[in-house]
Amino acid sequence: MSRYAMIDVGGKQLRVEQNGSHDINPPALIRGDTSDSDFDTEVSIHRVLVIRFGSRIEIGRPWLDEATVRGRISRRCFGDKKLIGGVHSERDKDGTKKNSRYRQNQVRLLVDSILSDGKKV
Template sequence: MNKYAIIDTGGKQLRVEPGRFYDIHRFALTDPNILRPNTKISMYRVLLICEGSKIDLGHPWLSNAIVRGRVLHPCFDKKRIMQKIHSKKKTRKKLGYRQDFIRFVVDSISSNRNESIG
């Protein structure tokens, strides 16, 4: 039986399944020391829950639907490099950064229709 949910996190939509891990952008409003490994997190912005052929669709989100998980560890994205080149002045500027991510694993998906899907 295929169970999954679509959540909204960091302005992006992400399809999640119980027992799998995902990389999401670090939360802007939280202190980085709060999100240590094995910290429990809950996501309330659930757009869709699918269990087999049953689909619950929210407008915009499902009420009383929660995706619960825990933080595995913080990680980084690949290094992104930006270059500014002014050809006539013969100047070059090279900048780079790495985006902060949090790797988390989904433990359960629950909704108001049935208590525990995952």
């Protein structure tokens, strides 16, 4: 049977399945300079948009009441390198552009359970 939930986390909508892992932008509670030993934090996400279990589909407006996705934050990871537009160097005599790149800080979310009305789906 096909079971999944659509959640809104970090300004993005993700399709998550039970026992799956996803890279997300870190929630506010774990942002900052925390060491990897502080991880394995349990989180509950209440912004659940859709839950599908077999042929039954529940759609929220905008979110489902009493629906929760529970999981753990396991470790830090980084996204792909992204290009920030051309950056002019102040000391460059030729006026050439330098391309600056960065990696988005992310964390790995391991989904433990999908709950609808307090019952496991």
